[in-house]
Each structure stands twice: as structure tokens, then as C-alpha cells.
Amino acid sequence: MPPHGSSTAGAELAPEVREAIWRALEEVYDPEIPNLSVVDLGIVRRVAADADGTPVVTITPTYTGCPATQVIALAVRAALDRAGFRHARLETALAPPWTTDWITERGRERLREAGIAPPLQSGGKERFGAPPEVPCPRCGSAETECIAEFGATACKALYRCRGCLEPFEYFKCL
Amino acid sequence: MAAGAELFSYLLRLGDDALILGQRLSELVGRAPEIEEEMALINISLDLIGQARLLLSYAGEVEGAGRDEDDLAYLRDVLDFRNHLLVELPNGDFAHTICRLFLVSAFKEQQYEALARSRDERLAAIAAKALKEVRYHVRHSGAWMVRLGDGTEESHARAQRALDALWMYTGELFTPDALDRAMAEAGVGPDVAALKPGWDERVNAVLREATLRRPEDGWMQSGGKDGRMHTEHLGHILAEMQFLRRAYPDATAW
Numbered sequence: 001m002p003p004h005g006s007s008t009a010g011a012e013l014a015p016e017v018r019e020a021i022w023r024a025l026e027e028v029y030d031p032e033i034p035n036l037s038v039v040d041l042g043i044v045r046r047v048a049a050d051a052d053g054t055p056v057v058t059i060t061p062t063y064t065g066c067p068a069t070q071v072i073a074l075a076v077r078a079a080l081d082r083a084g085f086r087h088a089r090l091e092t093a094l095a096p097p098w099t100t101d102w103i104t105e106r107g108r109e110r111l112r113e114a115g116i117a118p119p120l121q122s123g124g125k126e127r128f129g130a131p132p133e134v135p136c137p138r139c140g141s142a143e144t145e146c147i148a149e150f151g152a153t154a155c156k157a158l159y160r161c162r163g164c165l166e167p168f169e170y171f172k173c174l
Numbered sequence: 175m176a177a178g179a180e181l182f183s184y185l186l187r188l189g190d191d192a193l194i195l196g197q198r199l200s201e202l203v204g205r206a207p208e209i210e211e212e213m214a215l216i217n218i219s220l221d222l223i224g225q226a227r228l229l230l231s232y233a234g235e236v237e238g239a240g241r242d243e244d245d246l247a248y249l250r251d252v253l254d255f256r257n258h259l260l261v262e263l264p265n266g267d268f269a270h271t272i273c274r275l276f277l278v279s280a281f282k283e284q285q286y287e288a289l290a291r292s293r294d295e296r297l298a299a300i301a302a303k304a305l306k307e308v309r310y311h312v313r314h315s316g317a318w319m320v321r322l323g324d325g326t327e328e329s330h331a332r333a334q335r336a337l338d339a340l341w342m343y344t345g346e347l348f349t350p351d352a353l354d355r356a357m358a359e360a361g362v363g364p365d366v367a368a369l370k371p372g373w374d375e376r377v378n379a380v381l382r383e384a385t386l387r388r389p390e391d392g393w394m395q396s397g398g399k400d401g402r403m404h405t406e407h408l409g410h411i412l413a414e415m416q417f418l419r420r421a422y423p424d425a426t427a428w
């Protein structure tokens with residue numbers, strides 16, 4: 001389910017307000033992945049109105065222990081304030097759990113631009129044991145090998161390309 | 175729905191498992207055999223601390239005595255902890271560290287899978303989230319079990335020694351007590367004995383590939399999850415983990 005799709009739930013929010021909020025959120029970036037907005041990352045689950053008509057933005061964490069979660073929540077709050085939505089509420093939802101399938105096509109492109117191989121589709125389907133075969137984000141070669149299942153952050157694994165010999169990160173399916 | 179005091183104790187069991195194992199793995203900072211492995215173990219540790227925070231926050235709310243996740247983590251003493259004995263044991267050598275992580279992760283995989291269907295919606299949401307992370311922990315530690323067991327004579331011997339030493343702590347995972355039964359009856363938690371076949375299957379498959387011998391089930395240690403008798407090791411972890419908070423009880427920023 002794409003993040004925008006769920007924004008229609010509880011849709012008393014005026015369309016122009018909802019769009020202005022989404023636009024503001026598109027300028028909030030993940031602190032660990034340059035150019036990847038929280039919208040492209042798929043962690044904004046909903047922009048709707050509560051019973052009083054107050055805008056409510058719902059976000060979900062990527063990993064439970066991800067240190068970026070709190071930084072992102074602060075950045076979202078600041079972006080809402082800047083855009084004139086000081087009264088908007090920010091909520092966190094755990095269910096349904098975030099999946100890398102919610103990363104948008106633009107998000108996947110941004111990951112590639114940053115030299116990070118985007119997750120293979122359908123999170124959680126990777127087989128036990130062998131790490132997945134991931135094409136190199138630089139040269140496209142399929143001749144790559146997994147060096148470490150956990151890279152600089154929990155969400156990434158470390159790979160090496162046998163074609164161009166460059167190491168690269170792979171954004172793991174979750 | 176389960177009574178508050180029971181649900182509170184049950185959430186402590188889950189939260190303390192994650193907290194204590196996360197703390198154990200954090201001891202590997204700067205000490206793992208290679209940098210990639212250090213990153214992996216610390217990331218796993220971080221996942222566990224994240225899970226502990228969600229579970230202990232919820233426990234604090236259920237208790238309703240004004241204690242938050244930090245109070246529960248830093249201001250309880252040994253006898254109030256409800257984790258399984260297996261997670262509080264020292265890391266030992268690398269084979270021992272990995273073997274424990276594998277045995278616990280394979281259990282958590284079964285436990286969270288069942289808890290994701292809990293009648294308690296909040297617990298189900300936490301479990302569904304944690305399950306995704308734990309699957310990576312099983313995969314990572316399982317791959318190491320194979321590499322060590324099916325590796326050199328030395329690594330095989332160490333992996334087998336670790337397995338033999340840890341086995342007597344696996345019984346507690348699958349032996350239900352009154353609280354487990356109450357939670358199962360309320361539809362909150364699984365029948366822990368029913369988690370065993372899934373765990374056996376995962377563990378046996380990995381041990382087979384690792385050419386390791388599954389130890390015989392003998393006398394099993396218990397006393398962690400009911401707080402009856404923790405090992406002497408728990409107090410030492412708490413001393414390190416809780417020192418700062420207890421030394422500076424009024425600090426508001428760290």
C-alpha cells in the first residue's frame with residue numbers, strides 16, 4: 001500500500017490542506033540517507049483529520065531501535081510548524097509494521113543515486129541462509145557478493161561488485 | 175483480557191529478555207573479531223534495545239504506577255527481573271556468543287510469530303514489528319553456526335562446547351508456569367510448550383548443516399522468568415547498566 005493511498009482514511013481534511021502537509025513532509029529527509037524524504041521512505045502512513053478537524057500526521061518507525069526515528073519525528077514536527085501547521089498532531093503507529101515495499105519508486109531511484117542498491121521487492125520473502133543476489137547500483141553487474149549482512153546501519157547490508165570492484169550498500173528487505 | 179498485574183509481569187518477561195540480551199551484545203563494542211561482525215552484533219543489540227523500549231513502556235503503562243521504560247530498566251534490582259536465564263549468561267568466546275544468540279533468536283522467532291496473533295492489539299503490533307527484525311538475527315547467527323561448526327577443528331570444537339554448555343538453559347523457554355498458562359488462557363500469549371516443534375525444526379536444520387551434535391535433553395536450569403533464582407551474572411550486568419542512572423538520579427539530560 002503506497003503512503004499516499006492511506007491518506008484518504010478519515011478524509012474530512014480539506015484537499016489543499018492535506019496537499020500542503022504532504023508537500024512539507026516531502027522536504028523532510030532521512031538523516032542517514034541523503035535525498036531520501038520521509039514520504040519516499042514510506043514512513044508517513046497517513047495525513048488525516050481527527051474528530052475536531054485537527055490535522056493528524058501518522059508516522060511509523062523503520063526499525064524499533066533505529067536511532068533516526070526520534071530525529072525524524074523532530075524534523076517532521078519542525079516542518080509542520082514551519083509550514084504553518086503548529087496545531088497539527090504527530091502520532092506514531094506500529095501496526096501494520098513498516099516494510100521496504102512502501103519505499104516509493106522515486107525513493108528507490110534516490111537510493112540508487114546515493115550508491116545504495118534498493119531493496120528487492122516483497123519484503124521478508126528472502127530465503128533463510130543465503131543472502132539475496134543484488135545487482136550493483138553503479139554498473140548494474142549481477143556479479144556481486146555479500147560481505148556483511150549488517151552494514152553501517154541495521155537497514156543495510158554490505159556488498160561488493162565483482163564487475164567494477166566497488167563496494168556498495170544494499171537496503172535490506174524488511 | 176488479562177488482569178493488569180499479570181499482564182505487567184508478562185510484559186516484563188518479554189521486555190527483559192530483549193533488554194538483557196541487547197546489553198550483553200553491546201559489550202562487544204570494540205571487541206568483536208572483525209569490524210563487519212562488530213557492526214552486525216551492535217545493530218542486533220540496537221534492535222533488541224528498541225524492542226525492549228516498546229515492551230517496557232507498555233509494561234509501565236499497564237502497571238499504572240508512574241514508572242516509564244527508563245525506571246523499569248534502570249531502577250529495578252535482580253529479583254524484579256523476569257528474563258530467561260539464557261540471555262543473562264556471559265558472552266564467553268565468540269562461538270559461545272553466537273550460539274546463545276542463535277538459540278535465543280530461534281525462540282524469539284517462534285514466540286513473536288505467535289504473539290503477533292495476540293488478542294492484545296498493542297502487544298500484537300510490537301511482536302509483528304519485532305518478528306521482522308528477529309528473522310535477520312536468526313539468519314545471521316544461524317549462518318555463523320554453520321561457518322563455525324563446519325569450519326576448522328578448533329571452531330567446530332568451540333561451537334560444540336558452547337552448545338553443550340548452553341543447552342541446560344533452553345528448557346526454561348518451553349516450560350510453562352502459572353503466568354504462561356494464564357496468558358495463554360486469556361489469548362494474550364502462546365502455549366510456550368507448543369513453540370518447541372518450530373524451534374526444534376529450525377535448530378536441527380542449522381545444527382545438521384553445521385555438523386554439530388544436538389545435546390541430549392538432561393536436567394534443565396530454571397528460575398529466570400519467574401524471578402525465583404537468577405544466576406549471579408545478572409547482578410553484574412545491572413551494576414554496569416544501571417550505574418550512571420543510579421549515581422545521578424536527578425539528571426534530566428544525558
Ligand SMILES: [Zn+2]
Nearest residue numbers: 136139161164
Ligand atoms: Zn559494479
